[in-house]
Amino acid sequence: MGSDISKLSLGHSLAVESRVIGALLRREMLTRFGRHNIGFLWLFVEPMLFTVGVTTLWTLTKAIHGSSIPIVAFALTGYSSVLLWRNMPHRCIGAILPNLSLMFHRNVKVMDIFAARLILEMAGASISFAVLSIFFISIEWLSPPEDILQVLFGWGLLTWFGWALAVFLGSVAEESEIVEKLWHPASYLLFPLSGAAFLVDSLPKAAQEAALYIPMVHGVEIVRAGYFGSQINSHYDVGYMIGVCAVLSLLAMAQLRKISRNIIPE
């Protein structure tokens, strides 16, 4: 319904799509970071401050994490991954209302608005993770990752999970305000359960099984397996993580399609 028949070629659609997302990205950067002080550098300076703060706190309180790896390394890998799955949904819930007037332009779709925000969030968390890693490695508080591809693979899975969760919650939130109210406490409670603050191996046997039902745990374990490899005993199931992400993505797309039909731009 409502198609531009003459313009159905894939190449044309891709060109339109990249134009729209590019325009939304710049607009998003303007409204979020403005043109004052360090501007868009806040994109990764803010998550870096968070990560450094948490790293410092955990170091000072000598947080117990039940392994021999340094606390800096533990906090960096753990907290950076939290930024991914927590901030992405946070940015998508309630994203539609302030952007309603932009959807007056037919080619600007709900998914484009989500995508622009998600790309920014992903870039912020990833740059922060990379810059801090390089910094800590260069001052020798951290040894370089043993298997960088595995780190990237784990990071990629966490990003996929973050996208799917964000699009799902963002689309459900359009129909129900409860999502916005509940996501805040939920993300808070999920933080200690997400694997950021423990290694599965250090948990009692029964708790390990329960922890491995939580998808983010697998992602964090993979990232840490890539980073520390031989020093720790990692527990993860790539198949389970991919399965959860795939199902969540399907649900997200179905819900997105449902709300897209009923959007009324201002």
Added chain:
Amino acid sequence: MILLRNVCKSYATRAGMRSILEGVNLTVNRGDQVGILGRNGAGKSTLVRLVGGVERPTSGTIQRSMSVSWPLAFAGAFQTALTGMDNIRFICRVYGVNAEEKVDFIEEFSELGNYLREPMRSYSSGMRARLAFAISMVVEFDCFLVDEVIAVGDTRFHEKCLIELFEKRADRAKVIVSHDAHYVKSHCDKAAVLKNGKLVMFDDMDDAYFYYSEQ
């Protein structure tokens, strides 16, 4: 060509579903100047938003085989927290137009001067309409959708809009919704009347006017 087939649109309200359009058919060919008359609340804006693809029909099909503008109206299409200039850049990017080449034209045509660097929320409705019109003249559409916006502004600005739209772009199709029969009569060669959710097409302007004014 734009083709609407059996288009229905209803909205969920607290009092249940409210049906606005009930089986609307419309064909707009290249170069057609179509006027749509309707009283307040008849569903004119809803119809023009469906034609422009801003909203989707509840049922029925809409096909566009030429480029169609967004509905030029008082509100919508802009983010008021941003400056006029940022909105210009955004819209130009979305439609693949080089904004820097067009800024001079927009500045001159909209007569907004330095206000272009101020957030749009500080604009009056007249200023917004002027900017909306100027920006829409920058993107070359095959068909322009006009929802009342032309009625805004002083006489001189009104004249400028008429020249841009009906003289310089005489060859482009237009769909103009209005409650003003005289306006439609002087600018359109086809007219349709929207009444009770149905659209009735007339070849003769006077027949349309007669149908529109009878209760």
